Every structure is written in C-alpha cells, then in structure tokens.
Amino acid sequence: MKIALGQINTTVGDITGNADRMLEFANRARDAGADLIVFPELAVAGYPPLDLLLKDSFIQANLERLHRLKERLPIAAIVGFVDVNHGKGRHLFNACAFLEGGAIKAVQHKTLLPTYDVFDEDRYFQPATQHTPIQYKDISIGLSICEDIWTRGDILEKLSYQIDPLQLLSEKKPELLINVSASPFAVGKEHIRLELVKEQTRRHKLPMIYVNSVGGNDQLIFDGRSFVMNEKGELIAMAKAFEEDLIYVEVGQKETEAEKTSKVKETEAKIAPGRTIKESALKLKGTIAEFSSDRTVNTLSALVLGTRDYMRKCGFKRAVIGLSGGIDSAVTAAIAVKAVGKENVMGIAMPSPFSSQHSIDDAKDLAEKLGIEFHIVPIEPAMKAYDTMLSPLFEGRERDVTEENIQARIRGAILMAASNKFGHLVLATGNKSELAVGYCTLYGDMCGGLAVISDLPKMMVYDVARYINEEAGKPIIPVSTIDKPPSAELRPNQLDQDSLPPYVILDGILHAYVEQRRKPDEIIRLGYRPEVVQDVINRIDRNEYKRKQAAPGLKVSSRAFGMGWRMPIAQRFQEKATAPTSHAASGSA
Amino acid sequence: MKIALGQINTTVGDITGNADRMLEFANRARDAGADLIVFPELAVAGYPPLDLLLKDSFIQANLERLHRLKERLPIAAIVGFVDVNHGKGRHLFNACAFLEGGAIKAVQHKTLLPTYDVFDEDRYFQPATQHTPIQYKDISIGLSICEDIWTRGDILEKLSYQIDPLQLLSEKKPELLINVSASPFAVGKEHIRLELVKEQTRRHKLPMIYVNSVGGNDQLIFDGRSFVMNEKGELIAMAKAFEEDLIYVEVGQKETEAEKTSKVKETEAKIAPGRTIKESALKLKGTIAEFSSDRTVNTLSALVLGTRDYMRKCGFKRAVIGLSGGIDSAVTAAIAVKAVGKENVMGIAMPSPFSSQHSIDDAKDLAEKLGIEFHIVPIEPAMKAYDTMLSPLFEGRERDVTEENIQARIRGAILMAASNKFGHLVLATGNKSELAVGYCTLYGDMCGGLAVISDLPKMMVYDVARYINEEAGKPIIPVSTIDKPPSAELRPNQLDQDSLPPYVILDGILHAYVEQRRKPDEIIRLGYRPEVVQDVINRIDRNEYKRKQAAPGLKVSSRAFGMGWRMPIAQRFQEKATAPTSHAASGSA
Numbered sequence A, B: 001m002k003i004a005l006g007q008i009n010t011t012v013g014d015i016t017g018n019a020d021r022m023l024e025f026a027n028r029a030r031d032a033g034a035d036l037i038v039f040p041e042l043a044v045a046g047y048p049p050l051d052l053l054l055k056d057s058f059i060q061a062n063l064e065r066l067h068r069l070k071e072r073l074p075i076a077a078i079v080g081f082v083d084v085n086h087g088k089g090r091h092l093f094n095a096c097a098f099l100e101g102g103a104i105k106a107v108q109h110k111t112l113l114p115t116y117d118v119f120d121e122d123r124y125f126q127p128a129t130q131h132t133p134i135q136y137k138d139i140s141i142g143l144s145i146c147e148d149i150w151t152r153g154d155i156l157e158k159l160s161y162q163i164d165p166l167q168l169l170s171e172k173k174p175e176l177l178i179n180v181s182a183s184p185f186a187v188g189k190e191h192i193r194l195e196l197v198k199e200q201t202r203r204h205k206l207p208m209i210y211v212n213s214v215g216g217n218d219q220l221i222f223d224g225r226s227f228v229m230n231e232k233g234e235l236i237a238m239a240k241a242f243e244e245d246l247i248y249v250e251v252g253q254k255e256t257e258a259e260k261t262s263k264v265k266e267t268e269a270k271i272a273p274g275r276t277i278k279e280s281a282l283k284l285k286g287t288i289a290e291f292s293s294d295r296t297v298n299t300l301s302a303l304v305l306g307t308r309d310y311m312r313k314c315g316f317k318r319a320v321i322g323l324s325g326g327i328d329s330a331v332t333a334a335i336a337v338k339a340v341g342k343e344n345v346m347g348i349a350m351p352s353p354f355s356s357q358h359s360i361d362d363a364k365d366l367a368e369k370l371g372i373e374f375h376i377v378p379i380e381p382a383m384k385a386y387d388t389m390l391s392p393l394f395e396g397r398e399r400d401v402t403e404e405n406i407q408a409r410i411r412g413a414i415l416m417a418a419s420n421k422f423g424h425l426v427l428a429t430g431n432k433s434e435l436a437v438g439y440c441t442l443y444g445d446m447c448g449g450l451a452v453i454s455d456l457p458k459m460m461v462y463d464v465a466r467y468i469n470e471e472a473g474k475p476i477i478p479v480s481t482i483d484k485p486p487s488a489e490l491r492p493n494q495l496d497q498d499s500l501p502p503y504v505i506l507d508g509i510l511h512a513y514v515e516q517r518r519k520p521d522e523i524i525r526l527g528y529r530p531e532v533v534q535d536v537i538n539r540i541d542r543n544e545y546k547r548k549q550a551a552p553g554l555k556v557s558s559r560a561f562g563m564g565w566r567m568p569i570a571q572r573f574q575e576k577a578t579a580p581t582s583h584a585a586s587g588s589a
Helices: A015-031 A050-054 A056-072 A153-159 A165-170 A189-204 A257-270 A295-314 A327-340 A357-370 A380-390 A401-422 A432-437 A458-472 A479-483 A503-515 A520-525 A530-542 A544-548 B015-031 B050-054 B056-072 B153-159 B165-170 B189-204 B257-270 B295-314 B327-340 B357-370 B380-390 B401-422 B432-437 B458-472 B479-483 B503-515 B520-525 B530-542 B544-548
Strands: A002-007 A036-038 A076-085 A091-100 A103-109 A134-136 A139-145 A176-181 A208-212 A214-217 A220-223 A227-229 A235-238 A245-251 A284-286 A319-322 A345-349 A373-376 A425-428 B002-007 B036-038 B076-085 B091-100 B103-109 B134-136 B139-145 B176-181 B208-212 B214-217 B220-223 B227-229 B235-238 B245-251 B284-286 B319-322 B345-349 B373-376 B425-428
Touching: A002 A015, A002 A208, A015 A036, A015 A056, A015 A076, A015 A245, A050 A056, A056 A076, A056 A091, A056 A103, A076 A176, A091 A134, A091 A139, A103 A134, A103 A139, A139 A165, A165 A176, A165 A189, A176 A189, A189 A208, A189 A227, A214 A295, A220 A295, A235 A245, A235 A284, A295 A327, A295 A425, A295 A458, A319 A327, A319 A401, A327 A345, A327 A357, A327 A425, A327 A458, A327 A479, A345 A357, A345 A401, A357 A373, A357 A479, A380 A401, A380 B380, A380 B401, A401 A425, A401 B380, A401 B401, A432 A458, A432 A503, A432 A530, A458 A479, A458 A503, A503 A520, A503 A530, A520 A530, B002 B015, B002 B208, B015 B036, B015 B056, B015 B076, B015 B245, B050 B056, B056 B076, B056 B091, B056 B103, B076 B176, B091 B134, B091 B139, B103 B134, B103 B139, B139 B165, B165 B176, B165 B189, B176 B189, B189 B208, B189 B227, B214 B295, B220 B295, B235 B245, B235 B284, B295 B327, B295 B425, B295 B458, B319 B327, B319 B401, B327 B345, B327 B357, B327 B425, B327 B458, B327 B479, B345 B357, B345 B401, B357 B373, B357 B479, B380 B401, B401 B425, B432 B458, B432 B503, B432 B530, B458 B479, B458 B503, B503 B520, B503 B530, B520 B530
Parallel strands: A002 A036, A036 A076, A139 A176, A176 A208, A319 A345, A319 A425, A345 A373, B002 B036, B036 B076, B139 B176, B176 B208, B319 B345, B319 B425, B345 B373
Antiparallel strands: A002 A245, A076 A091, A091 A103, A134 A139, A208 A227, A214 A220, A227 A235, A245 A284, B002 B245, B076 B091, B091 B103, B134 B139, B208 B227, B214 B220, B227 B235, B245 B284
16 A cells, blocks of 8 residues: 655645645645545635634535535545534534545544644634544554643653643554644754654554645644654655645555564563553555754754745735845845745845945845845935924933934835835844844834744854855855854944843853743853853843734744743843842843 | 732832731731631732742742731731742742631642733743642631632643542532632623623532732733622622722631531432532622713723822822824823822823824813823924935935834923923823824834723723713713823824724724734634735734834733733734635825
8 A cells, every 4th residue: 555645835725726735736646546645734715714713614615625625535534624422512622534436434523722832723613522533444543633642751740731642542552543633833843843753653563654735834834754664663664845746655454464463462472461462463665754963954954945935825926025234134044045036136235424334245145145126225314304303302311222223223224115116025134142142223224024044043053154155166155154253243343242232142041041941050050151141041030022013924943922922011020140240231122 | 707908019029028018918808807807819929020030039028928927917817929849849839828826727730821912920820739628717628729710621621630629629619719810801701700600619519718909010901890609609708909009808607517418418319420519508798889881981991000000109299191183192280180180180282284283282271180280292393304314315306104203202202201301101002003003103103101992992082982971971082082082193185094993893804913812814804804914914913013113002802912912923824715805905104
C-alpha cells in the first residue's frame, strides 16, 4: 500500500481554495499509485481559524465542502475539518475525517486542546471522548491530531493534560499511527518534533506518519517537514521544509494472524502488566528530503515564506520599504525580494539633515544590488513644517525626543502615502530588541502591514544578513551596512549604544527574560550586571503599550511578542532583582 | 452578624497597593462593627492579570502578600488571590481565601473558567475539585467565584460546562452563598446579573452576597454594584455603580436546630427526590444604592471611570485630544474632563484648508464650555511639505485618498508631538461605526494611548452627547456640533454619508452582525437592503488589519473589538447573503 503525505499550504477561511488544493494533490497522488492521502490539521478551514469558528455559516461551509470532497476525491483520504455536534448546545471539534469510497467512514476528534502561547483551542473546541482506530484495507490505523502526540513525560506534566490519546489508541492495537498537524515553526522546533515522535514510536512500538501544514498565516509560519518514522524511531521519509510537498511511503504487508498473535504474546510478556501494546510488523519505505538544521538558514526561509504568504493571502502584489542604510531595513528588503521578486519591491530612502551620506549611499547600494525600484524622498521640508506649526505650542521648550519622533513619523507617513497611492504593502523593519525595550517610534518606524523581522533580536539580524551574502556568494547587503555601528540617525552623531546596552548584552538578557522566562536574579547569575538587567527588564515591561499597537510580526522564536504574548498595559508588577543594584541607567527613544 | 461588602478598585499587578486598599477597607469595616469583609475576585493580584500569571515571582509575591494580610486584617475576610499547587507540574487556581484570626482557615478554588470573549482563564488556571462550605461563627457559607454562578439553563448549555458548582455546594447545606466576582460592564449587564442571582437564590433557597470589582483595567471596566439577595431573590442591599463602596448586610440569627430540621424536612418533601436543598433561615438587612438602568447614563459613567483609571494606572495626569468640531472629539473631551478635570485636558484644533470655519468655531466653543486649555495648529504647512516631498514620486498620479490620509496623519503626529513634549496621554476619538468599516486612518485619527469611545456606535455617541448637555442643564457640547451632518472634512464638501450608509442603518447592521452575530440573511430580514448589508459586512471583514493596530478601547458593549475579538487578518471567508443583491456599493476612506 502506498500512502501520500499531502503537505499543502492552506489559507484560513478559503474553504473552496483549500478543498481544490486537496483535490489537486489527491489526483497527483492517485497518478503516482497512492491508495490513501493524508492532509494537515484543519485542512478544509485553514489554521488557525480563530473567531471565524464562532460563525455558524463558516462551520456549515466547511462541512458542506467536506461532503463534496468525499464524493470527488479519487483515492481515500484523511482530511482535517471542523466537526460540530448540536446535541447539547453547539459543540465544535477539531477533527479529521477518513474519507473512502464516497463516504465518511470515520471521524476522529482532537483530544488535547493547546491553550497557551499562540494557541487558544479551549476557547473554541471540545475534546474527543472516543479513540478508535480506523480500518483501511487490511491495516488498522490510529488517528491523532497535532497536540495529541505532545505527551512526553515533561511536556505532559507542564501542561497538565489528564489524558494520553496515543495510549488510549495503542491499547486498541492499531498497526500504524497517523498524526495530522499544524505545528508552527520556531527555531529548533524541527528537532523537538523528531525527538518527540521518536519517543512515541518507540514507546508504542508503532510507526507514525506525521503530516504538517506548510505556509504562513498572519504571525504563524508552518514549516512542513512532514515525515514518517518506523516503530524503532528511524526516519523513513521526510518532506521539504517551507514549501508544499507530496511524498509517499510504501507500507508493506502485515504478517499472518498467527505470527502476529504469537508476537503480541511475546511482546506482552516483556512489558508491564495491564499494558497491551504490541509491536508493529509493517514495513515502510520512503525518501528523505534535504534537511537543514542551521538556525539562520531556517529563520531566513521561514521569514521569506511568511512574508510571501501574508502578502499573497492578503492580496498584495508589491511591497514598499523604507531604506535607512541600516541593517534592519536591508535585511527586510532582501527578504522581500526573495519572497515576491525584485520587480515587486520598492525602496524609499528618506534622509534628514541628520542622515549621514554613507547611509544614503548604503541604501542606494543595497537597492542596486537587490535590483529594486528606489527613490529618495528627503524629509527636511516636513521637519521644517512641523517646527513652524508647533513653535507657538512648544514655545520656551527645549528640543528633545519629540523632534526625533517627528522624523520617524514623517517617514512612516511617506511610506503609508506610497502604500495608499500605489497599493503596495508597507513592510515594517523593526527588530525584536528594539520592540522589546521600546527603542522605536509608534506610528513612525513601527508603521506597516507586516513586521518581517520583529521576532529577530538584533544579533540574529546580523546573522541573517551575513548568511544572505554568503548564500549569494557576494555582498547583497553592503559590507558597510553590516560593519558600521547601528544608529537611528535622529540627531547628530547618535548611536544606538548611547541609549541601549550593547546588543550582545541586550539580546542575551532579552532571550533569558522573554523566551526562557528567567527571573532577574537568574539572569544576573548568567553574568550580566544587575543594574543593566534591571534596566532592560523595566524597559521591556513598560513598553507594552507600544507593542499593543505594533504591526503583526512573523513568529520564529519560541516566544514572540504578538498573539502569544498577553500582557496587561496598565499594570504595576515589577520584577526586581534581589541582588543590590546601583542606580538604574536611564534613557529613552 | 454584620458582613461588609468591600467593593474596591484594584490595579493589575499592584499587589502591595491592592493589599493596602483591603486593609484600609477592613479597618473601616471593623470601625463600623462588621465581623467579616468580602473582597472581589483576585483582589490581591488585580483582574485580569493575563500573562503576569506565567511569572513565578508574581505568584509568589501574591502569596506572600496574602500571608501578610492574614496577620494584619482586623476582622475576618474573604480575599481573592492566585493559588498554586506544585504537586504535579505548576497548577494555578483562581482562588479565594477565608482569613480569620491570623490564619488561612479555608481556600475555595474557582470551578468554571470562562474562556470566551475577553476571558482566557483556561489558559492559566485549573478548575476546583472540592466544594466545601466554610464555617464562620455559627453560619455555614458556600463560596464561589464569578463564573461559578453563571449556570442558568441557557448559559450552562451554551458554554457546555459539565459541572454546576452551586449545586455541589448547596448539597452540602450551607446557609449563605458568597460570590466574589470581577464581572466587566456591558450595557444591560446589571439586569442580567440580578436576574441570574435571583434565579440561583430561588433555586437553591439560599441568600447570596455578590461582591464585584470596580474600576478600569485596560479595556475592561468593572462596574461594582455589589449586592445581597435573600433566598426569595429579593434585593436586600446594593453598592454604588462605577465607584468604590463599602456596604453592610446584617445577617440575623439562625433558628434553632429543631426548627431548622423540621423546615428542612418540610422543604425536602416538596422538591424532587435525591435533592437535599434546604431553605435558609437567615434574616438579612441592608441598604440599596441608587440604581440607574439607563443605558446612556451607564455608558457615560463607565467611560469616565475607564478613562480615569487607564490614565491613573498608567501614570498619566493629563490628556490631549484633537478637536475637530465634530461630535466624536467633543464627547471624548467631555468624558476626559469628567475623568480627570478640566485643568488636565488640552484640546488642539488642527484645521486644514478643507476645514470649515464653523468646525473651528465649534471646537473653540467646546473648549470654552469645557474650560480646557485650547490651541489651534493649522496643518497646511505640513500638507504643502508632503506635497513637495512626494510630488516626484507621485508624478502623473491623481490626488486621491492618499492626500486625505496624509492630513489625518499630520494631525496624529501633532498630537503625538504634544504627548511627547508635555507627557500627556493622547485620547483617540474614533467611534465603533468607523472602526468597524475602516472609515478611519491608521496612524492618523487612530493615534492614541486609549480609544475612549471606540465601542460606541455613532448613534450612541449622539445619545451620550445629548445626555451630557441634559445633565449639565446647558449645552456643553455645542448644539451645532450635534446638529450638523458628520464630515471628516478631508476634501471640500465631504460628508460621511457620501461614503457610508446613513449611521442609523450602518449601526443597525453593525449591531446585528457584530454583537448579535447574525447571518447576512437574518440581517436582511430585519429590513435592511441586501446590497447595503453585504457591503457593510464586507467592509467590517476586510478592515481587520486596521483594528489589529488600533489603540486599546474601552469595552461597554457585549462584543467590542479588541481583546475579546480574535479574527485572522489574512483570511478569505466571506459571509454572503443568499438573497439576490444588486451590485454592492463601493467606497473607501
């Protein structure tokens, strides 16, 4: 038997388009001789559908499309959809259907509903109450959905799930496990998934087919990498990362009943009493796609896919980016070119009297190297106009950060004007370090429809820049952009490092505080100075109001600002280091 | 026995401040002869703490403060806090403690964890597994927390709770129920609460003391109105709306055991077999605060409190508002004056060449009537500067909505400059109708730290304006502001009604679609034209990207945009009316 892994890129809410894509893949799979094709979690609806799930019309449209699919699919299929039970109230289920011969032969609901970080499934779904393997041809298959397999000891404990769906399934003696997922990318997550499934296949002595979604949906980027492991946890087949793919696994004949029975008895004898897990006797064969485990390579691929999909799924063909000559806008522009092509990217340099000539040169140089449309719009006329307009109101007041922010807001307004006039999407260029400590201007450099690198700490932006040049075999991003010290150039001779700790320190504290959730004392024990730690943490805490109005940013870390980060604004809790600190450094931007 | 209802205004994360407030109220209650004081849900932590709950240091600080409180409280108290159980993993509970005689005598966890609309409790908390009444003096009291009592037939079914905590409690025969809540305001919700508790008290034949939080925390406004009902569902006592209050209920002596026993038997005979609910014999006496059920009056009070608290809790003394001469900014300014006083509000009119003289006059008139600081900053210099700067880029292109948006963004930048220079908070003035259909400019009129009236449909803004004048006994908001047709004045002779359906129609469709979640066909059946319904719905759906970057807005309706509204941006689902529609009207802003 040949099983296809249909790693498709769905769009949230595009029920017709998603179903058409499944039909197309199923037809290709049939032509390749496959018997069964497996699609990702909620393939009909797209993931995550969020509050679309509150619309009855959405649920109905998804059900109708499933029924149409069952009649039109050329081979058997496992299809993720939203199931509904109108028994007592309106209960929704994150479900997958086993479609065969024009009928829905079985439906498996999801049991474990992740409700942490970017996930809110308890808000919408009810958990499965039944776990029954399906029978296809002569094989018994246990179906599960995404989180259902995330029950390794440590994870189970942390999330306090009371139930283990794979255990319940394996007690019913399937010969093969299939998991359909929509598992978002984060740096390093591919290894965690492989380790997880290795552990589960070994524990249950069953092979597993794992089909993941691919593509960007708002902040989330699904990285694909669907795979198959045998019961020993050996990788049999793997699909490509960050693109659609259709791969196959040959599933060999079972042994005879007599052999199986004897083996079951033998196995049972070896394991703890009360457990009835048996060893699978399926033979599996497949091919393994190239697999990069470099975090920079993966991050870049994720951002390219996330940018391309956000633009495509929102209906934008072209992007416009403010080019400062600095590293952030350079990397954002390079990603945009990879995502939608150089002919679809416009760069605008907006120098002020505080901009250095080398910044303008670097911006121009970048645009030339990328081959994109480039314009220079000096902002001094607007700066002077604001000075004129505001001088009566500001009479007797010193110049301060106000005037710096005005420059940033003029640039934001120019980019938005280009967006309005030409219909391009503004890509915001801020990085995670800035966003964390509020070293950015609301309605200024924070303007944009999508914040491409807002989950990349500054040092990571440099890594990506270097890799872009390395991959191209030539400096796409000007060397001087990479080498010069970062500056917002909002006043003469300004450097980021005047207002912020060195990025290597800032990023280290940021990682420990935001991603690892460490306490100030723990961070200090990592070797950072107490007053710097306290200062950085305070800045992160008090800039929540800026992040609440930030453009949606592509998530590539284990903890990004945005949909998975839910901090109150008007709040007074401050984490304090108990170690003595000297007076905290002050500063603002 | 005298029980105090301590209706306090807590701040999220201000553990020390919240505890101090409780001590202060408890001391006042002791002076008034009270034996026991009851505080709202999560009074130590503030509600909703959101991701602060992920910080161990926050949980610890809250526990330490509870222990300090137990030693310092002059009388017995029921205190809401976050409990933690480190048994298997880290399990948190939304809990309340019964503190008496320097000890924690009992802890009751919350059972029903709301995870819908603005609530995400499943994300953070585990449900209660035990329901045991506490014993205070000679009375047995059943404690519950907020959602635990929201189990009326229809609500229970809709939310599919599998358990009824009040039923479990009442089976253990308490004589009194106490519920501690943080129940956010929405228009009409006060009646729903009273009806709910009336039903519960009658069903269980027990009196209930209901203590609600008061005050604004980001988008949520808690309206107080704590109350006491006897076992017949009669209102015995009620605290003030929208302000802190400390009220008392006298709880009379129980009858003798013999009397009680005979009554229990009598009651049991009348009710279904297997149920052991008994009639309470407590006598209750209290006072009832004035209670307005006018939606306009309540909405205004809510917005004043929400604005005051957001500013206070974020550390802002003064507000700055752009005054256009229109109704939205006028109402926002009037609310700001009520919230923080006229001496703390600055109004800035920012006329363009398209602004009518009557608009400038109306803005000035308003500022005079409110008695606030007022400035006029004409924006033509910046408009000209943008024209100059952008003319090479825009060469050969017609003027369009781009230039209109530039005006809005200049105004936004001026307000933000005033905010930066003076440290005032910018209050955004957009209403719900605009925000719904995207008739607003991102980074322009959408600028601000708080969107005061963004949950008020336009017609409701007029209601509030008229009420403000009625209440004052004179036109605070100029009559011409109320009477003239709404205009954004971004081009000559522009009227809102050129781009939008009349507000009475727009608001009706908006209410049906957003708040009542009706389908297009249902809305058409209410009497609206099919093409108008389809057009409004499409506009609402496609403007999600603007709302994602909107300032936090005060929630006063049953369904506000913001934290309780979680729609994907890049999505393709469109609800279509099945009724035939002519070509949908087009238009943009």
